[in-house]
Amino acid sequence: MNQPIDSNALLAMLQWQVEGGVCDAIGDSPVNRYELEAKAPKPKAAAAPPPLALAVEADPIADAEQMAGACDSLAALADAMQAYPHCDLQKGARNFVFSDGMAGAPVMIIGEAPGRDEDMDGRPFVGRAGQLLDRMLAAIDLSRQAHDAESAVYITNVLPWRPPGNRTPEAREIAMMLPFVQRHIALAAPKYVVLMGNTPCQALLGRAGITRIRGQWTEAVGLPTLPMFHPAYLLRQPAAKREAWADLLELRARLNA
């Protein structure tokens, strides 16, 4: 007959197990884990982990080239520009400012970016600088309202969204929107391009310094191109209107030739 074990003996046995490394009581009989391990089926070789998905950095310029290159009409280009995800100026702008005048006119004028008035209106060059531009064009019988190709002009900007506070566009903003401007020119197919001020000169000619390069015909995207003072500059520096007048006459002479 089994002798009852007194509590001191039980405590001593428990103590002995704890000292032997037992930490959890999970069954009535001991389990030989070494034996179990030997009998257990070998685990299958773990499948190779999938290659690390590399975070692909977006390339704003490559995306712009791809999106602009896919456009075969001005309407498609305007849609593509509005769907372009990389230019944050869009978030702060009230309106997308694409163009005004007659697409296909012999003269295409390219300015910098919409200002406050253009941002409100949705058309380029409608503020004070734009009104001066209209008077300059009228002086050589050109108009954005004209319906005859002889006197019509087509007007756009390097950037279609207003930079906050009318700040100068950043180099990266110009670079990412340039493929759209180049496609815009190709689709509008003017005979002559006029670049108003330093920003479009920097974008399309790769150089600024409008005081030196104005009035000299050069070439951008394969077309005869005339850099001129920006009308906003002429508002601040009326003395420069003399040179601007000479440049307008130069443009008129080309059109008459």
Ligand code: URA
């Ligand atoms: N200045 C520009 O360059 N473009 C505009 O549309 C208005 C002001």
